[in-house]
Amino acid sequence: MSGARTPVGPTGPTERGATRQTVTIHFAGFNRAWAAWIGDRLERRGQRVVYLRFESPVDVPLADLLQDLKLAEGRILIVVSEWYFQLGPRTHEEWNEALREVVGPDPSRFAAVSVTTATVPSAAAVLGPVSLTNMGAEEAERRLLDRLDLPSEPLRETVAAARRGPRFPASMPDVWGAVPRRNTRFTGREDLFNDAYHLLSNAESGAGVVTFHGMSGVGKTQLAAEYAHRFGSEYDVVWWVNAEKRVTYRRQLAELAPKLGLKTGQEYGERLRTVRDSLRRGEPYSRWLLILDGADEPDQIWDLVPTGPGHVIITSRNPEWNEHNSRLLEVKVYSRDESVAFIRRRAPRLTEAEADRLAHALEDLPLLLDQTAGWLNDSAMSVEEYIGLLDSGVDSDVVKVSADFPMAFQTAWSILLNKLRETVPESVDLLRLCTFFAPGFIPVRLLREMPGDELPEQLARLLNDPLLWNKAINQLRTYSVVRLESHEVSEESVTSGESLYLHRMVHQIVRKDMPERDRREFMDVVRAALAAADPRRATDPDLWPGYAELTPHLKHADVLQSKDPQVQRLVFNCLRYMYFSGEYRAGIKLGERALAAWCTLLGESHARIWELTYHYTNLLRADGDYVRSEALGRSAVDRLREERGPQDLEHLRAAAGLAADLRGLARYDEALEMSQWVLAAYRELLGDQDSRTLNAQNNLAVSLRLLGWYKEALDVDKETMEARRQLLRARHPWTLSSEHSYATDLRMLGHYAEAESIQRKNVHEVVRAMGPDNPSTLRAEYNLAMCRYRMGDRDRSRDRGDGLQEPGSLLASVLERGERVLGETHPWTLMFATAQSCYAREHGDIDQARQLSEAVVARYEVMLAEGHPFIAGARANQALILRNVGEREYSHVLTEQALAEMARAVGETHPWTLGCALNTSALRNLVGDVEGAAQLSGDTVTRAGEWLGRTHPLTLSARVAHAADLRGLRDRLQAEKVEQEALSDLDATLGSTHTHTVSARSRNRPYWDFEPQTI
Template sequence: MSEARTPVRSTGKGAARQTVAISFAGFNRPWAAWIGDRLERRGLRVVYLRWDAPPDQSLTGLLRDLTLAGGRTLILVSEWYFQLGPRTHEEWNEALREVVAPDPDRFAAVSVTNTTVPSATAVLAPVDLTNMGAEEAERRLLDRLDVPLDTRISGDVTRPAPRFPASMPDVWGGVPRRNTRFTGREPLLNDAYHLLQNSEPGAGVLTLHGMSGVGKTQLAVEYAYRFGSEYDVVWWVGSEKRVSYRRLLAELAPQLGLSTGPEYGERLRAVRDSLRRGEPYSRWLLILDGADEPEQIWDLVPTGPGHVIITSRNPEWSEHNSKLLEVPVYARDESVAFIRRRAPRLTETDADQLAEALEDLPLLLDQTAGWLNDSDLSVEEYIGLLEGGIDQDVVKVSADFPLAFQTAWSILLNKLRETVPESVDLLRLCTFFAPGFIPVRLLKEMSHDDLPEQLAGLLDDPLLWNKAVNQLRQYSVVRLESHEGALDETAATGESIYLHRMVHQIVHKDMPESDRGEFIDVVRRALAEADPGRPTDTRNWDAYAEIVPHLKYADVLQSKDRKVQTMVLNCLRYMYFAGEYTSGVNLGARALRTWRRLLGESHPRVWEVTYHYANLLRSAGRFQETEALERAAVEHLREEKGESDLDHLRMAGGLAADLRELGRYDEALEMSQWLYAAYRELLGDQDSRTLNALNNIGYTVRLMGRYEEARGIDQRTLEARRLLLKGRHPWTLFSEVSYATDLRLLGRYAEAESAQAKNVREYRMVMGRDNQDTLRAEHNLAMCQLRGGDRAAAGTLLTRVLEGYERKLGDTHVLTLAAAVSQSCFAREHGDIDQAREASESVIARYEMLLPEGHPFVIGARANHALILRSVGEREHAYAVAEEALAGLTAALGESHPHTLGCAINASALRNLVGDAEAAADLSRATIARAAETLGRTHPLTLSARIAHAADLRALRDRQQAEKVEQEALSDLAATLGPQHTHTISARSRNRPYWDFEPQAS
């Protein structure tokens, strides 16, 4: 028969509830939280006692102190519990026999480990909770504490419960394997936890900052495992570069069940939106590792109900709404405990001396203690090497590094050379990749012909390769965890290794000059051979995202190898299509500068990189810089190669695009017409480049307000593309949007909506719902619906389009701003006027940042804002803004441009409001004449001017003429738009019409 156990009870007099004190190592906090929750829900009082065993305190005394909480003490048995101190198993056996054995009913235990623990633990009679489900684990727990299974569950059963520790969060990715040698840091972990838990929603961002090698990443890893049970999503993102950050964060999209297209820029924005809304998960933890340059990614850090942990050497994250928690070097007792676990042969005195010599830096302690444990060298002898090896000529690699680091590394490298010299060669090769995760499989996959002799054996012999990798791993020089969360078997092949930035720098600096040229050439070749060769194919984007971060470290721009240069150009093209504009501009600028010097000003590769760089600059909104760059290139190419050269024509096409973006429409049209003629002569009418040039003419003419002419050109382009490229080619679909837009601007609303609705269906099927061109088509459909009178459908679609653009292109792209303008105007008339005003002010600010003063889009946005000011009662202010906008549009576009005419309709109304009825009537009368000449007597804009003029005549008390003008306008409105159209009904009710500026972005 088994001996009866005393049930859980309170030993304190008058205690209202039974008490259980849970004693646990910090490493096992998830188990303590789960067990405590299970007990509290059954009415027990739980006291949490995180176990610590300072080496200067008696283990017996510490165990006796556990009983002071009253009730029963439940110990969570794990190797971590017994390693703190560290204490030997004999010490533990002695203490357990002395404290627990005489009064075993005061203690109970559960085991959450499968490793060997002190033999005297048997006195605790632990029950095993591993390798089973939550229900069975709870049954065993309650049975061990003699709590009946049928005990009524009390308290708030709806509150979130901690996850069963043996089960992972619903989404878990990229987190490195847990460091089983992790030591100390308890106060830091607790501070991090409370800072995040107590943060306001949307403000849960914490940066762990400190110098290189201090253990920031390891602290973040431990946080993820220790507190991961409190999250539904835990996702790790290497954040050294914006490109890799975007790609790795975007990989979360399918894990969250988000429906997106194949482009990771689109997936990234969907992820950020999902995290911000907390749908489908609100309890998420995102860890951004190695984010040393806040300016690279601060604008992409998600906000929402979850938490973000950033590891960085840079405390400037405090300027980007992040709390800071400095990670110092180890406290001395932590250093000693860590060294003795890493190198059991060392005594406590040895560990203390070593920690002092290495200044308690965790990375250095890890590497040094690892090989000292395998060496017969004493700590005193090692310290003697450190002290004797430093001379006055040694220059520290960085201010981040302790003084002893370079010498310590020299000793370690010598050890590596003596055992497996190829491991040093592999390490040096790795320094021509970016620090962090290094795809060394690219070295194995490349052609091994003509390799340097010292590397040929390493790369050709799998056994030697694995031996070199394992040697580096043994001394903690590299880690094998995969940043994509690969299985252990994959990581063990050494296809991707992790090299700390600190190690990367010191090894690179230590390398003999004779090796540099050969080693860097090998890495350049490996990167070039990994180039998929088709940067426009979204299926290749992951491969390019992996290559791009390493270009700088392999110094690829200095290579004259044609394959390497082609790779650089393909990477630039990829960055353009993937929306990596900032990184692409930086690479393009360096490439242009370097190749001009390396290859000469007129080398074909220089013109090629100029073209790609200009595209990226223009996409980043730096239109004036792009225009200056491309104008100089156009002039040089014309002189060198002649006007008919295809390189010259391509660059001239870019210059025409710059001029359009800058609002210089006359110059853009002249150049586009010349280009079209040149392409026709060289390539014929049916070449896609010729049709692209024709398309650009149509766009420019539309911007100039010549809508009928634009319609004719766009119709020709559309029909030709249907013949050449077929109906569902992206460029054919693009032309359909242009043609439908022309119809709408001409007032042919029904035709426009019919054509656009069909086009949107095609776009969604061919390109996906979230593609930027699909959104462009939907934006035009929403405007067709609005003009046709279906305000509800238009409002819903406008909201979707704006949100889609913001996710895909960001807040300052011209397409996003165009959608924001439409949304603001809609909100003014049919929504929240305060929201409309805020949106309008934001749009104007972004336009002013993006475009030069005097640009039609800037002026038009201000004209819209005047109407909002009118709506909130600020008449005088609205009048001044409207008059200034009218003068600006007249100067920029001419007095007969539809935008100028629309602004004049608004300005006449505001003149009337401020009491200048005569000036209002003069303006509306002149506007009718110009609009009739430009657009025709029955165009909706002309009809609006006629209705407005009737109102001005009534203000002048010329009722007879007002009635005549109004009746004629109403008759024409009914005939043109229909008697039940919203514009007709509104005019019949004598609601004065207003005009909304709409930027034609493409």
């Protein structure tokens, strides 16, 4: 026996009304929650409590264990339950004999409370147990105190409120979600429970994360489930999440929002953000337990693990969680004593010696022990015969599937499958069907929703006959082959087998052990089920959860080897979903595999290949891989033009994609020419109002904007936006994108207030339609922050009253989410980082500004070809930071270099070049080259006026700068004239209180920030 708390002081009197006595609570680990609650009730009344968890090693006589218990201090209070009497395991006869021998002569030392309604040994009556079941906490406490002869008057309110104790174990947490049913055969693992409990309870806020890690089949999930049941009464919220895939994890965690009473929209991304924020703040609940099951890829979800005052338990095969703020607890195979105890509980007919031999043969692996002992108990086969089968091998082709699997596993499974075939052969068919879904939660309801006339004869009866279906499922449950718990469906659906949980080990071995004819037939059925479940509209955010459920199963159904047009259409729609929802990397992996498979399956010139190339290059481009995308796109354009002619719609779509690749590579003139040609062709073939024409029109505006033709881009974007509003619904992703582009054009032209108004509305709609962490949402919020930044709205404390953040915090939020959702090197993330660096520079955080700026420059230099304008622009921004920290000479050299590179890249009159010139003239002035500064600023004024107009903010900044350079040349009259005219135009254009106007009146030299653009 071991105590969780050291006894203190001498044994006190036990008479009713005694002021102080020691009570030793003796309990099975399974009943820890009851022991904690009882101890808390007693300590509140001034009693000294000692906790002793009962251990029952089989090599020690039970009577000796009870005699040792009498050495404990004070009154011994036993928490009676079936678990207490099953430890060892011990028979009722053993217990009756020991209780009569040890407790019978001295019953006054013992007391008991019963927390079970199950049958217990008859001699337990000597303990005088009082039942605490089927009643409320108040009555249970009264009975407990009465049994110990303690006063039961209510405590004073101040005493009762002094601390918050454990929840009454018979009451559930306020929120309890998707936790698997308690395994009544759970055995052992007490040291792991103790270690996990103490690590979590002693952790500081935000650090309460423990990972159970170990090989497949070792019982990590069962351990986590038992922890939830055993300690759940100490929490207000217990929530279970399947964490095998990022998309599934995000959706299931988001489902916690309504349970917490959080007010959010229906989109799961918005719910996810709200849930994480609620858990972090501990409002409305600070005592929460989140269990992330099957998180084998930390890189996929570590950034989404909530922090805060609650606790997180992770189950994983991957020990790399120790690099992500988690303490590791290794879950090994059972100890031999645990194996024997478990087998005897699972198969009571086996003796201890037989259980020991079986455990040795099965290498103490819990999953295998559970499945084997389950059917062996119902079989006439002896343990010796079974072990003989294991040794000889039922299947001569037994091959070790994985390093995770013991060799005995394959053979044991062959035996089990034979047993299933003999009893309910349809259960084997169902099990094999499941292996063509991904392991874990399997939506078998998709099979039952298929039309019956499309099913093979072998499966039609199983899937159409509810009685046979339930019989097959119950057979699999009996032998622990599947579980019925699922977060995705209601409890009613679970009990009817609408969703099953299949362990990855079982999944792999069953899939291997299958006749080839069945493999082909069953795979076709699952493919058809997945295709039939296709929501069909990948651009509709409301349908994204459906695609998120389907995509994990594509690989296991081997859909890429199917020639069925409906299955291939599902692949296209999943790729489109991944593109619109921002799951770029997963989409690229699928696209890459599909292209390789279909080129072999269909031939390189098949029509499906061109459509696949289109979706694949979209994903590559969205992830910033312009080189690969351009190579694939150009090859497709050339082949299609040659085979079908320039007016072919497939060729035009490929050409439009190629123009986008050219924009990514900064070949803006070529992109413009191609965009114009594609638009003209679409108009001729389809008319002005076709969605494909509008897409081409949108792309033309992007090319114009990148070339600095902001007014022309504005006109095109406005026309596209109005047409999309008519043709598509207002919240269609393309409509929202047009609104964003229109607001961006307005901002580039200096119409900041109008741009901010449109973008504010756009953000509201994008968040509702796409969710808070969709890349389109991040881009929309970024543009809103930039609108407010350019408006001069830089006061961190200003309350806007519209629920949106001021620009600094909004930029920081967008950057943080961009790094998490898109990755640190994604083009949009670098765009966000550039803006945050500029903002930090202007608000005094020069260290953050420099760190971000240096990272952006370094990443652009690696990712982009030398001479790319983004590299020149990033260096121009870096020069401003160097100027601010006093490195004038280096800053001057860098800004001159940036100006020359930018001019070569986009021409001397491009707004980006004019901005670089504005900064360079300032550095020339600062290092004493006054004449060179005046010459450059004067030229910049002329070019900016011609390109952007006299009152564009960049032109106005150049005019203010030129006035400063004229003063440096001591041409005061001309300087005064230029300055006054510029100030007058600033007042009229931006307003007298705008930051730029106020700064110009104070004769602070203006500057220009380079801002990367989307392509």
